[in-house]
Amino acid sequence: DVVMTQTPVSLSVAIGQPASISCKSSQSLVGTSGKTYLNWLLQRPGQSPKRLIYLVSKLDSGIPDRFSGSGSETDFTLKISRVEADDLGVYYCLQGTHFPLTFGSGTKLEIK
Amino acid sequence: EIQLQESGPGLVKPSQSLSLTCSVTGYTITSGYDWSWIRKFPGNKMEWMGYISYSGSTNYNPSLKSRISITRDTSKNQFFLQLNSVTTEDTATYYCASRTRLQGFAYWGQGTLVTVSS
Numbered sequence: 001d002v003v004m005t006q007t008p009v010s011l012s013v014a015i016g017q018p019a020s021i022s023c024k025s026s027q028s029l030v031g032t033s034g035k036t037y038l039n040w041l042l043q044r045p046g047q048s049p050k051r052l053i054y055l056v057s058k059l060d061s062g063i064p065d066r067f068s069g070s071g072s073e074t075d076f077t078l079k080i081s082r083v084e085a086d087d088l089g090v091y092y093c094l095q096g097t098h099f100p101l102t103f104g105s106g107t108k109l110e111i112k
Numbered sequence: 113e114i115q116l117q118e119s120g121p122g123l124v125k126p127s128q129s130l131s132l133t134c135s136v137t138g139y140t141i142t143s144g145y146d147w148s149w150i151r152k153f154p155g156n157k158m159e160w161m162g163y164i165s166y167s168g169s170t171n172y173n174p175s176l177k178s179r180i181s182i183t184r185d186t187s188k189n190q191f192f193l194q195l196n197s198v199t200t201e202d203t204a205t206y207y208c209a210s211r212t213r214l215q216g217f218a219y220w221g222q223g224t225l226v227t228v229s230s
Contacts, residue, residue: 016167033122035214036114037213037214039216039217041216041217043217048207048220048221048222048223049207049209049217049220050220051215051216051217051218052196053214054214054215055214057214060215060218090156093157094215094216094217096211096213099171100173100174101160102160103157103158103159103160105156105157106156106157106158108156
């Protein structure tokens with residue numbers, strides 16, 4: 001299985017400050033199509049997970065451009081340029097290139 | 113808008129089978145998407161369990177392959193999870209979700225907590 005190593009486990013960020021989450025995969029996530037199937041999800045307290053980003057850097061509809069995704073091969077990053085109160089929750093990376101699909105262990109974002 | 117809703121028992125005894133239903137509205141499950149089951153354990157760990165595709169083919173996580181079955185009832189626009197021989201380690205919140213390879217999991221149910229306990 002592809003292991004997704006996500007760091008940090010938690011971070012506390014003041015409103016208006018930036019945040020960054022890293023996700024490293026144990027093998028390349030480039031598929032035979034040449035596409036990289038790396039997603040970022042946010043699970044807010046009491047809610048289901050919500051897709052934020054797919055294909056490394058494509059924002060889902062309605063996701064503010066404060067969020068951005070980057071990376072390639074095995075090394076990926078989610079950045080929030082200015083954290084807002086609504087951003088709190090647990091962030092997950094998810095690889096969809098290799099079966100079984102695997103998630104990172106999650107990063108809990110708290111508002112300082 | 114596509115909506116998914118899980119239903120099923122919240123308590124299952126060890127060694128028994130866990131059975132859940134995902135009811136889909138706003139989209140016909142034979143039209144597209146892979147229809148997955150995902151679970152979240154206490155402490156944030158997430159596990160993809162498997163899917164049934166719009167065409168009816170299935171793909172399971174090998175860690176569960178001997179215990180899991182995902183089926184569907186196209187007349188009711190529902191798909192189902194059966195997990196056999198459960199232990200306390202199967203206690204989790206279970207989600208159903210729709211997926212495309214390109215865009216990942218676009219739609220999720222609200223989740224249902226299943227506790228395995230005698």
